[in-house]
Amino acid sequence: GESVGLHLPTLSVQEGDNSIINCAYSNSASDYFIWYKQESGKGPQFIIDIRSNMDKRQGQRVTVLLNKTVKHLSLQIAATQPGDSAVYFCAENRGSGGSNYKLTFGKGTLLTVNP
């Protein structure tokens, strides 16, 4: 069936290290992917997105890589800081066409940054 899922439920890194969070998707027709960060008690916060006509996109300290061949998405966070500790969700923008878009979220990876 169609799904968006994450490889690891938890990731623990040292402050200053780089973090890599992975995500797999199964719908080859998906054309838009987003990474969200969710801190405890808050709503998902947009980090970065990528469309299927790209394989890499960079933001401030974050990079998203898209490998359409293996249907894999990753989020790289450079120089991870304690404030990066949160649950990270990949989401697939999967609508019924036209202007109807809904997000299908993966389960989430809990990132813990140790000082």
Place this chain on the structure above:
Amino acid sequence: EPEVTQTPSHQVTQMGQEVILRCVPISNHLYFYWYRQILGQKVEFLVSFYNNEISEKSEIFDDQFSVERPDGSNFTLKIRSTKLEDSAMYFCASSWASDEQFFGPGTRLTVL
């Protein structure tokens, strides 16, 4: 910076009661959404709304649920007769087009 707001932050209700969750989307956005997140689980899509009508809904969004945009600023989710399993965080989101969706802080609904 514009943001999506939601009220109340926490709603406690008895099973069978009606609840209305309120959202104020970002003012120039055209697309509105409701999602829910049961404790410890992933965020699930409920419904999307555009041009004053539902554009897509999930199987979760059954006849007990309804949405409304009563004026130019509010977007509401009504649950007609709450069940225990409706207990969750409910997130409203909005977007300008088929791009980044901005999420509100959520309403925690507890059904007793």
